[in-house]
Amino acid sequence: MSTGRKLIYILTAAGLLLPFVLITDLYPFFRLGMFAEPVQPHQTQERFEIYYQQDAGFRLLDPNELSINPNNLHYLIRNYYYRNEGAVFLQKLSDLKPTPQTWRIYSYKIASDISEKDSTVLVEWRK
Amino acid sequence: MEKINKYRIPAFTLIFLLMGGFLYFLLIRPEVINATQGNPSALMRMIIETFYPRFFIEQNRFNPEFFLAKADMVLYRGMMVCFLLSFIPLFFQNKVQKEKLNNFLLAPSSEKTFYIVSFTLLIMHLFIIHELYTSLLDRIPLASFYKARGLNEIISGLYPSATTIHILSILWSLSLLLFFIKKLRVASGIISLLLFTWMQGYYFGFEKIDHSFYTFFLICLLLPFYYHENRSTFPQQSWALRWMQILVAGVYVISALEKITVSGLQWLNPYNLQVHLVQHQMKAGLWIARFDILCSFLLLGAFLIQISFLVGLFKRNWMPWICLGGFIFHMSTYFLMGIGHWLNPWFVVYVVFLFEAPNLKANDKTGLLV
Numbered sequence: 001m002s003t004g005r006k007l008i009y010i011l012t013a014a015g016l017l018l019p020f021v022l023i024t025d026l027y028p029f030f031r032l033g034m035f036a037e038p039v040q041p042h043q044t045q046e047r048f049e050i051y052y053q054q055d056a057g058f059r060l061l062d063p064n065e066l067s068i069n070p071n072n073l074h075y076l077i078r079n080y081y082y083r084n085e086g087a088v089f090l091q092k093l094s095d096l097k098p099t100p101q102t103w104r105i106y107s108y109k110i111a112s113d114i115s116e117k118d119s120t121v122l123v124e125w126r127k
Numbered sequence: 128m129e130k131i132n133k134y135r136i137p138a139f140t141l142i143f144l145l146m147g148g149f150l151y152f153l154l155i156r157p158e159v160i161n162a163t164q165g166n167p168s169a170l171m172r173m174i175i176e177t178f179y180p181r182f183f184i185e186q187n188r189f190n191p192e193f194f195l196a197k198a199d200m201v202l203y204r205g206m207m208v209c210f211l212l213s214f215i216p217l218f219f220q221n222k223v224q225k226e227k228l229n230n231f232l233l234a235p236s237s238e239k240t241f242y243i244v245s246f247t248l249l250i251m252h253l254f255i256i257h258e259l260y261t262s263l264l265d266r267i268p269l270a271s272f273y274k275a276r277g278l279n280e281i282i283s284g285l286y287p288s289a290t291t292i293h294i295l296s297i298l299w300s301l302s303l304l305l306f307f308i309k310k311l312r313v314a315s316g317i318i319s320l321l322l323f324t325w326m327q328g329y330y331f332g333f334e335k336i337d338h339s340f341y342t343f344f345l346i347c348l349l350l351p352f353y354y355h356e357n358r359s360t361f362p363q364q365s366w367a368l369r370w371m372q373i374l375v376a377g378v379y380v381i382s383a384l385e386k387i388t389v390s391g392l393q394w395l396n397p398y399n400l401q402v403h404l405v406q407h408q409m410k411a412g413l414w415i416a417r418f419d420i421l422c423s424f425l426l427l428g429a430f431l432i433q434i435s436f437l438v439g440l441f442k443r444n445w446m447p448w449i450c451l452g453g454f455i456f457h458m459s460t461y462f463l464m465g466i467g468h469w470l471n472p473w474f475v476v477y478v479v480f481l482f483e484a485p486n487l488k489a490n491d492k493t494g495l496l497v
Contacts, residue, residue: 005352008349008370009370012348012370016345016377016378016381017381020385021204021208022201023179023200024178024179025336027277028330028344031476032385033389034384035403036385036389036390037390038389038393038399039399039403048271062331066268072266075334075335076333076334081182082184082188083184089272096440121312
């Protein structure tokens, strides 16, 4: 067995095993934990929504009006919000739609079939 | 005495691992506890930022016990993998064992095998180029949210323009054309691999990973070697083809191990599947979610199919049936949850198992090629 072949075996096996051991993605090798975590009873699912100021009130942002895939946008809001970077997120988003002066993030918590919108604004950002 | 000598490497590894485990509980675990309570030391912060950046997102959602259990899990998994790997040198201690290992690491191959495998993977390549091309163009409005990773971080931290995406896709397609006209096959394999890694880096630069192309990507890592191996003559036994099989099977086995180590038998609770089925709102999925027994059966089936890929590596004649199970598993996730695509790269890669040369089948009892 040649040294090159041994090296390929070692590198690719490490690429497969290390994300499993370290429980993390090591790009371009990934952890394979899809659906591995058990679902908690009464677990709620969260949805985030963006509102921007228009005239006297606030209007829900439709991702399609900015040619953005809604799933991509939802994932980004969630990550920025949980990192306490909601304002940074809104600032970046406002570059795509410069007119509104104020932007807000709201969230929905969905448990079973009942969905309820949080009455408080999670993040607000003004130009 | 001879037996002790034979197993000295696994024995020393075990002692070393137990000492490492003791040191973890003495020195590292208290640091992990501090980090979960929001007071990480500078070193621990650096480790977290490097290996587990999602911690800063997840710490708002999960309790400290969740992270402590995860840190313990890293230790247990590391110990388990190191201990198992310590048995590999046993295969090099005598000629018979060495021959068994060499046989295990070869797949029966032929000219026909080479062309069927290569062309199936090339067709899939074209499909993936199209998928990545359209997805990367779709993400242009989100360019300011892009975070470069891996190879892309070295090349440029910026998201590519539409022109760059066009050029990269054309280059990638051209490298495949080189293969079709039988020019620079190995080089085309390497260029394809680099472009695949590069474009995936852009695709995954928006804080979301999906595994749609993962097994296909692993196979692409071996493609240049497979082309090289079949450059002028077509060998009857191929190490690159066999390693592709082992990597694909390894992905399934690791997926099954993830489930059992994270959730234990609780993973088979029908509620786990029912929640996902309801969330994805597919008609067939919602119907199945009504039956506990059916949901448990599907979960058990998925687990058994994943783990059976390990058995298939030794019982090569079983592999077509295991692949059929894998195909049903992926089609089920598509029809019940809308995950994936009807042309899923995960089952297209089964071509590496299904077209081994028919005149060189493995012996059922020994697993050796006959």
